[in-house]
Amino acid sequence: MKLPVCFLALAACLGGCVNNSTSAALDAGENQVQLRQIQSRAFDTTDKAKTLRTVIATLQDLGFVIEKADLELGTVTGTKLDGYALRMSVSVRPRNAKQLLVRANAQYQEQAVTDPSPYQAFFNSLGKGMFLTAQNVD
Amino acid sequence: MHRLCLFLLAALGVVGCQNRIPDDALALQPDTLERRLLESRRFAGGKEIEILSACSGVVQDMGFTIDESATPLGVMVASKNREAGDAGGRVAMALLFGANAANSMDRSQKIRICIVIKPVAGKEGKEWVVRATFQRAVWNSYGQLTRLEGLREPELYQQFFEKLSKSVFLEAQKI
Numbered sequence: 001m002k003l004p005v006c007f008l009a010l011a012a013c014l015g016g017c018v019n020n021s022t023s024a025a026l027d028a029g030e031n032q033v034q035l036r037q038i039q040s041r042a043f044d045t046t047d048k049a050k051t052l053r054t055v056i057a058t059l060q061d062l063g064f065v066i067e068k069a070d071l072e073l074g075t076v077t078g079t080k081l082d083g084y085a086l087r088m089s090v091s092v093r094p095r096n097a098k099q100l101l102v103r104a105n106a107q108y109q110e111q112a113v114t115d116p117s118p119y120q121a122f123f124n125s126l127g128k129g130m131f132l133t134a135q136n137v138d
Numbered sequence: 139m140h141r142l143c144l145f146l147l148a149a150l151g152v153v154g155c156q157n158r159i160p161d162d163a164l165a166l167q168p169d170t171l172e173r174r175l176l177e178s179r180r181f182a183g184g185k186e187i188e189i190l191s192a193c194s195g196v197v198q199d200m201g202f203t204i205d206e207s208a209t210p211l212g213v214m215v216a217s218k219n220r221e222a223g224d225a226g227g228r229v230a231m232a233l234l235f236g237a238n239a240a241n242s243m244d245r246s247q248k249i250r251i252c253i254v255i256k257p258v259a260g261k262e263g264k265e266w267v268v269r270a271t272f273q274r275a276v277w278n279s280y281g282q283l284t285r286l287e288g289l290r291e292p293e294l295y296q297q298f299f300e301k302l303s304k305s306v307f308l309e310a311q312k313i
Contacts, residue, residue: 049210049211052211053212053256056211056213056254057254057256057269060174060254060269060271061166062163062164062165062166062170063173063271063288064271065215065271065272066213066252066254067205067252068206068215069206069211069213070208071208071210071211076211078252080163080273080288081273081275081286081287081288082163082286082287082288083286083287084160084163084286085286086159086163088164106159106164108157108158108159109157110157111157113159115158115159117161118159118163119164121164121165122164125164125165125166128166
């Protein structure tokens, strides 16, 4: 009797990890506003090209290989392979007449990164490259 | 059997569905500067587009196909699929330990290179820094991903930049 129960428990554990529903395509996360804050910073510059080049250099410093870059759209995507696959997209767009808004979103293996600390580390690195302070946005 | 089940449950409890990003994955490391130097070379003269063009020639010489380029940002990405590990080694493994062991050995790999050209601060339009980064994914004969890694071998970068130096010279001379 113990054995089937054990198998059922194991199956339940494995089942808990399975989430291959197509609803993941439209998954906006639990708190979209909070996530945007975590993933975004404002910089006191209006030079989009220079900012994108600094984003690219920062990603390279962090061990990423750039996959795509688009100046017009203001986006850069890169992947870091280090025993794991970490993919990140960074977008740069005007926030107001004096600032650019930089937003980064990452996926680690097959999961979205929603923890604030990796983004904080990324923006710290980017701020050093830009010689500017990354400012939190509301 | 009961023990095996308990062990699996314990293992799942430890691993679970947690797949958390390493704390330092997006932080600069002590060896960041060293790696930047390894992966970068400075070129004087020419235009950014000419150097990017020379880069495309070099990666094509090396058998890569161009995946993506963004000229205004000085970015080019190329990749190639090649065998990983030698066929002789697989045959020896198959003879010694059977087909399963041979199949679990690395079989194919996708190598990607990204080249980024950046003007040297204060010398815009005159000097450029070219930075190349390589990474690869390796699969075994079962199609299972066995390795995901950045390539750090200094010889790889030295050889690449030697080829690029020659190519930039040839481009400059229009040969």
